Amino acid sequence: MDSIFTYFLYGLAAILLALSFFKDRKKTILSLKKSLKMFITVLPQFIAILLLVGLLLVVITPETIQRIIGTESGFLGMVITSLLGAVTLVPVIIAFPIAAELLSNGAGITQIAVFISTLTMVGFVTLPIEIKYLGRKVALSRNILAYLFAFVTAFIIGVVLT
Amino acid sequence: MKKLIGKYWFLIAVVAANLLVLIYNPQLEMKALNFTGKNFLNFLFMLTPIFICIGLMDVWIERDMMIKIMGEKSGLKGVLVALMLGMITAVPLYALLPVAGVLLKKGSRISNILIFLCASASIRIPLLLFEISSLGWKFTFVRFGLNFVVVLLIAFMVEKLLSEADKKAMYDNAD
Numbered sequence: 001m002d003s004i005f006t007y008f009l010y011g012l013a014a015i016l017l018a019l020s021f022f023k024d025r026k027k028t029i030l031s032l033k034k035s036l037k038m039f040i041t042v043l044p045q046f047i048a049i050l051l052l053v054g055l056l057l058v059v060i061t062p063e064t065i066q067r068i069i070g071t072e073s074g075f076l077g078m079v080i081t082s083l084l085g086a087v088t089l090v091p092v093i094i095a096f097p098i099a100a101e102l103l104s105n106g107a108g109i110t111q112i113a114v115f116i117s118t119l120t121m122v123g124f125v126t127l128p129i130e131i132k133y134l135g136r137k138v139a140l141s142r143n144i145l146a147y148l149f150a151f152v153t154a155f156i157i158g159v160v161l162t
Numbered sequence: 163m164k165k166l167i168g169k170y171w172f173l174i175a176v177v178a179a180n181l182l183v184l185i186y187n188p189q190l191e192m193k194a195l196n197f198t199g200k201n202f203l204n205f206l207f208m209l210t211p212i213f214i215c216i217g218l219m220d221v222w223i224e225r226d227m228m229i230k231i232m233g234e235k236s237g238l239k240g241v242l243v244a245l246m247l248g249m250i251t252a253v254p255l256y257a258l259l260p261v262a263g264v265l266l267k268k269g270s271r272i273s274n275i276l277i278f279l280c281a282s283a284s285i286r287i288p289l290l291l292f293e294i295s296s297l298g299w300k301f302t303f304v305r306f307g308l309n310f311v312v313v314l315l316i317a318f319m320v321e322k323l324l325s326e327a328d329k330k331a332m333y334d335n336a337d
Contacts, residue, residue: 020222034217
């Protein structure tokens with residue numbers, strides 16, 4: 001699903017680039033130069049993140065996630081799964097089927113909900129990049145709030161669905 | 163030298179961690195590097211059109227226009243535009259941060275940028291369709307409703323936490 005969106009972005013970029021080139025060549029070349037410059041400025045941080053994610057993927061495999069979420073329960077289980085969700089960068093495409101499997105094997109719905117919320121909204125690994133673009137205060141408060149709200153929504157989901 | 167370390171401390175720390183793993187468990191490190199290599203290609207593939215669009219936005223979109231659409235006084239319209247943009251955008255959060263940077267540079271309201279980022283992370287439509295198919299419509303529907311509120315809450319709470327000086331520093335930093 002996400003890669004279809006990327007193809008769409010390629011199409012969009014090509015059309016916009018063509019329009020821009022047709023309208024003003026100089027400005028288009030300037031825009032490409034700017035793109036390249038912006039890309040190079042963040043490249044070291046992106047490389048660092050990719051290296052870290054590579055390491056984390058070897059240590060925290062889908063099987064590990066499955067084991068931890070599957071066995072731990074109660075509030076402690078929620079805390080552990082929330083931390084797992086905050087530090088991992090597993091694509092949701094992989095996380096949803098794991099979550100579904102766990103649910104059918106009897107895992108708690110609150111744990112699953114807290115995992116999905118922290119996985120999507122809290123980015124511990126990507127925090128340095130977030131700080132670079134949005135500043136320390138916004139990046140930290142956004143992540144902390146998202147982390148806390150993950151518990152609130154998980155409790156409500158747990159109550160509504162059971 | 164000190165400045166350079168300050169700027170690249172994260173990269174240096176991660177490279178050091180990788181070197182340690184390489185020394186103690188070369189096999190594991192090879193696996194990790196294999197993941198990193200694959201991810202790097204994916205990442206280049208995904209980021210290329212994003213950065214082209216950001217460059218075009220930077221030269222073509224006038225600050226005044228962006229301020230009108232998503233700026234300080236854009237009100238409900240700005241919120242709706244930010245929500246819409248976020249909900250249809252299906253790329254990981256970290257790839258959207260450069261977009262957030264350009265929105266900031268062009269004078270978007272900070273809460274609107276946060277709505278865009280958080281909506282894309284937790285309530286985007288492609289994600290929902292996938293979620294329904296694996297976790298069922300009931301779970302998805304309840305989570306969507308709750309997170310819709312949470313996205314707005316986080317955006318406005320974070321903005322409330324900022325002083326005028328903080329906001330000014332953010333806009334200056336984006337320039």
